[in-house]
Amino acid sequence: MNAFLADLAVWALPALLAITLHEAAHGYVARAFGDPTAERAGRISLNPLRHVDPVGTLLVPAGILLLSLLTGAGALLFGWAKPVPIDPSRLRHPKRDMFWVAGAGPGINLAMALGWALLFKLALTFLPPFWAVPLARMADAGISVNVALMVLNLLPLPPLDGGRMLVSLLPPRPAWALSQVEPYGIAILLVAMLSGAASSILWPMFVAVRSTILATIGF
Numbered sequence: 001m002n003a004f005l006a007d008l009a010v011w012a013l014p015a016l017l018a019i020t021l022h023e024a025a026h027g028y029v030a031r032a033f034g035d036p037t038a039e040r041a042g043r044i045s046l047n048p049l050r051h052v053d054p055v056g057t058l059l060v061p062a063g064i065l066l067l068s069l070l071t072g073a074g075a076l077l078f079g080w081a082k083p084v085p086i087d088p089s090r091l092r093h094p095k096r097d098m099f100w101v102a103g104a105g106p107g108i109n110l111a112m113a114l115g116w117a118l119l120f121k122l123a124l125t126f127l128p129p130f131w132a133v134p135l136a137r138m139a140d141a142g143i144s145v146n147v148a149l150m151v152l153n154l155l156p157l158p159p160l161d162g163g164r165m166l167v168s169l170l171p172p173r174p175a176w177a178l179s180q181v182e183p184y185g186i187a188i189l190l191v192a193m194l195s196g197a198a199s200s201i202l203w204p205m206f207v208a209v210r211s212t213i214l215a216t217i218g219f
Contacts, residue, residue: 008062010134014116014142015061018109018149019081020051025104027084033097035090043084056080095175099168102161109150113213116142121217143213151205155198157189158182 024045027038038044043051052058057080091097120139123132154162159182167175181188192198 010137011061011141011145014138015145016048016052016057018112018142018146019057020048021046021108021112022105022149022153023051023081023084025108026086026101029104030084030086030091030101033101034092035087035101037087037090038084041085043082051081051084053080053082056082095168099165102164102168105161106150106153109146109153113143113146113150113209114216116140116146117213117217121219143210147206147210147213148202151202151209155189155201158185160185160189 024043027041027044030037031039031044045051060080086101088094088098091101116139120136120143123135123139127135153160154165156166157163158167158179163178163182163185167179169175170178189198
């Protein structure tokens with residue numbers, strides 16, 4: 001249990017920021033392109049409490065963390081926040097603008113991964129070990145959780161961000177056909193994850209992106 005609490009302390013802030021700011025970014029960009037729905041719902045905020053889903057943001061990640069530690073599989077986190085309400089019909093150019101609205105979530109995760117990477121290097125370079133070790137562990141967790149969330153959401157499967165971005169880019173007929181997958185997208189994703197098929201795609205992408213980010217800071 002002590003190991004669980006220690007890992008929870010390390011992962012809690014990075015995971016909370018990664019999940020909730022991902023959603024806030026969608027609302028911010030939607031507002032910039034003419035849709036005030038998220039703003040009127042109070043969802044364009046840097047306050048994570050506005051985006052927390054009690055199950056997806058708190059219970060599920062904590063439960064997965066505990067289970068992974070008990071089984072020796074490591075700290076494997078997955079979760080979600082309350083989806084930000086978006087009304088595509090209120091965007092100035094709905095099909096084109098949805099590309100940027102959908103891409104805002106993975107984009108902010110990439111920015112946060114780079115920010116955590118910089119903190120990782122600064123901690124190990126300038127701080128004494130007493131402070132450097134726990135801060136570096138949290139920064140390392142921040143890199144991992146943001147890269148994982150970004151890579152997962154870029155899968156070209158609606159309703160994931162990558163799927164909606166692809167719908168925005170495709171010509172009308174194939175875009176419509178792909179959009180029809182959205183009601184079944186989460187079920188397809190869960191089957192792919194449980195079967196291990198998703199891991200064969202996501203893991204190499206995760207390793208490549210994480211390694212690139214660390215290489216940019218000299219690690």
